[in-house]
Amino acid sequence: MMKEHDIEAIKQLLASPQKIIILPHRNQDGDSMGSTLGLYHFLIQLNHEVTIISPNEFARYLAWMPNTDQIMFFEEHREDCEPKLKEADIIFTLDFNALHRTGDIMSPFLESLSDKTFIMIDHHQAPDSYAKYVFSDTTMSSTSEMVYHFIHQLGKGHLIDKNTATCLYTGLVTDTGSFRFSSTSSTTHKVAADLIEKGINNAEIHNNLFDTSSYDRLQLLGRALQNMKLLREHKTSYITLNQTELDEHHHKKGDTEGFVNYGLSIDGIDFTAIFIENKSEGIIKISFRSQGSFDVNQFARNYFNGGGHINAAGGRSTESLEETVTRFVKIVQETKR
C-alpha cells in the first residue's frame, strides 16, 4: 500500500484538472502497457489532460488494447513529446525502478526534468529516488495490480470501468504467466475476479494475447527450441537466436515474447536464459528466468548490466553473441550448483 500521507497528498493534487504524463519502460510488455493504459482510462474520467508517452514503439501483439492509438513515442517523435513533458504537472512512471529503463535517448531528457512531480508505481527491486511519491512493492504480481490498489486507495474503485479493467487484467495475466508464477497471491485472484465483474471479456483477452501468432513466429519458436542447450549439472538451460535466424523468420518486435519460459519447462532445470541478437541496436538482449530461490535479478545485475525480479529479469551485452554465451556458460559453471 502507498503511505497514507502520500495518498492524501496525491488526492489533493488530483482534486483539480492536471496535465498528466504517464510513462512506461522501453520495449513495453503486457504489464507496462496494461498499467499505463489502465491508469489512463481511470484518470481521464477525472477530467485530467492525460498523455501516455512510450520511449519507443510497442509490439503488435499489444495493439488490440483500448486506446493504444493515443500513445506517443519519444524516440520517433521527440519534437512533439518534449514540449508535452515540459508542460506536465505530474509524471507517473510505471513498471520501472530507474529512469535509465526508458532507454539512452529518453532518460537524459527525463533527468533534466527533476523539478517535476514524479509518481512511481512499480514492483521491481531497488527503486531509484527520482520520484516525489514512491509506490514500490516487490511482492506485487504486477504493476497493473498495484494500479488497481492505488485507485482503491484513492477511494475511486467505482471508476474502474470496462476499459480500465481490460487493461489491468492484461497486466495481471502477462506478468503472472497466466496466474502461475509464485508472485500470484490470493489477492491477485481477488483483483482478477473483481475485474471480471467489471464486464471484461477475459477469454477474449487471453486469446488476443496468446492465440494471434503468425506462422513465422511459430517457426521461429521451433528454431529457438532446437537451439536450446542444457548445462544439466548446473540445472541450467539456454536458448540463442542470432540475427540471421530472426531475419529468416521475418521477425517482428514481440515475436520472441514468452520463448524464454520453455527453458524452465524441462524437468530438473531451475535457471534459464535466452540470448537474442539485435544487430541494429548492437546488443544482445538477454532474458533470465528461474524457479525457486535462484535470484536472477542479482545474476542480471552482477554480470549482465540488468535487473528485474528474483524469478524474472533481463539484461544486455555489447559483446558478440558467441562471446556473451561463452561468458554466461563460464559464470554458470563457476557460480551455480
Ligand code: 5GP
Ligand atoms: P524480460 O525478460 O521479460 O524482458 O524482463 C523480465 C523482467 O526484468 C521484467 O520485469 C523487466 O522489466 C526486467 N528487465 C528486463 N530487462 C531489464 C534490464 O535491462 N534492466 C533491468 N533493470 N530490468 C530489466
Ligand code: MN
Ligand atoms: Mn514490465
